[in-house]
Amino acid sequence: MGYERVLNLSLIPTTLFFLLSLVSIVITAHYWIIGDWLMPRWIAVPTTFNQRTNSWNHDDMIVDYTEPSTNATIISGCLCLTAAVMAGIAWHKLRKRDMDSDFQLPVRRFYTGTVFITGAAAVGAALAALVTSFTDKGPDQYGCTVSTASTKSAGTFTNLLCSREMGACNFLKKWVPLGTDRSKDWTAPLACNEIIAVKWLQIVLIVNAVVVMAMFGLQARLRKKTRWTRAGKQPLVNPM
Numbered sequence: 001m002g003y004e005r006v007l008n009l010s011l012i013p014t015t016l017f018f019l020l021s022l023v024s025i026v027i028t029a030h031y032w033i034i035g036d037w038l039m040p041r042w043i044a045v046p047t048t049f050n051q052r053t054n055s056w057n058h059d060d061m062i063v064d065y066t067e068p069s070t071n072a073t074i075i076s077g078c079l080c081l082t083a084a085v086m087a088g089i090a091w092h093k094l095r096k097r098d099m100d101s102d103f104q105l106p107v108r109r110f111y112t113g114t115v116f117i118t119g120a121a122a123v124g125a126a127l128a129a130l131v132t133s134f135t136d137k138g139p140d141q142y143g144c145t146v147s148t149a150s151t152k153s154a155g156t157f158t159n160l161l162c163s164r165e166m167g168a169c170n171f172l173k174k175w176v177p178l179g180t181d182r183s184k185d186w187t188a189p190l191a192c193n194e195i196i197a198v199k200w201l202q203i204v205l206i207v208n209a210v211v212v213m214a215m216f217g218l219q220a221r222l223r224k225k226t227r228w229t230r231a232g233k234q235p236l237v238n239p240m
Contacts, residue, residue, distance in 0.1 A: 003222035004095070010215035011091055017208045018084035021122075024201050025077035031194040032070060035164050039187035043175045060157035063144075063171060069129070069136040069163045073198055076122070076129040080205050083118035087212050090115050094219070112220045119213040123206050130202040136163040142170040165199070168192040 041063040090111035093099070099108055138145035143166035149159045160171060169192040176188045 003219040003226065006215055006219040006222060007091065007095055010087070010212065010219065013208055013211045013215065014084060014087040014091060017205070017212055018081065018088065020201065020205055020208060021077055021080035021084050024198055024205065025074070025081065027194050027198050027201075028070070028073050028077060031164065031168075031191045031198075034187050034191045034194075035065065035168060038184065039168070039172060039191060040176055040184050041167075041172070043172070045175060061160055061171075061175075062157055063160045063162055063167045065167060066136055066161060066163050069132045069165065072125070072129040072132040073202075076125040076202060076205065079118070079125040080122040080209065083115075083122040083209060083212075086118045087115050087216065090216065100223070108220070108223075112216055115216045116213055119209045122209045126202040126205045126209070130199065130206075133163070133165060133199045133202075137166055138162065142166060144171065164191070165195045168195060 043061050043063070045059050045061050047059045093111050094108065098104060137143040138161060140146050140160075142160065142162065144160040144162035147159045147161070149157060160167065162171065168188050172188040173192050177185045
């Protein structure tokens with residue numbers, strides 16, 4: 001297989017890499033908006049049944065979000081998108097015929113090296129985002145950190161500090177549908193599904209980045225091995 005074929009085929013995973021990175025960023029921004037502005041975070045959770053009043057006693061709980069897992073996911077999406085764009089630029093530059101000349105050696109190395117540097121950064125960021133999604137948890141039953149707070153207007157309430165995944169999937173998905181505002185029932189399940197989708201998308205991005213780097217590395221190796229053979233059959237500089 002010639003380097004031209006490998007280089008041309010590399011456009012497929014490069015394009016897929018770009019699209020998946022864009023999807024990751026868009027979905028992350030979407031569940032961030034849902035979680036912060038649409039989904040209820042102040043929940044009255046029933047605790048004990050009061051026989052005298054024939055009603056439930058409630059514990060007011062408010063959910064606040066930690067940032068590490070969400071920030072890591074956004075950074076991953078941005079670095080993966082950057083790596084995909086640089087791979088696309090490298091593909092466009094390296095497919096030119098005059099790239100075989102000795103004069104263009106530094107240029108070939110620059111674009112191939114750029115693909116590896118940005119690709120490695122993308123892999124590291126996606127792996128960090130995946131790991132952070134498992135480590136950004138608290139010790140309680142919902143995966144949150146519980147504390148008690150109070151204000152003059154609201155009195156004493158329980159504060160849950162959770163990652164967006166733990167808050168949406170473990171706590172709010174259970175209690176939001178039981179609240180009085182039924183128009184927001186869809187928010188927690190949708191946010192949870194999007195968070196889980198982006199989390200596992202990191203694995204796809206890692207594999208995609210590795211495939212892109214491998215194909216660019218292979219084309220560089222094939223190009224180097226066959227350059228002198230091809231130099232005898234075609235002009236080193238494109239006359240156009």
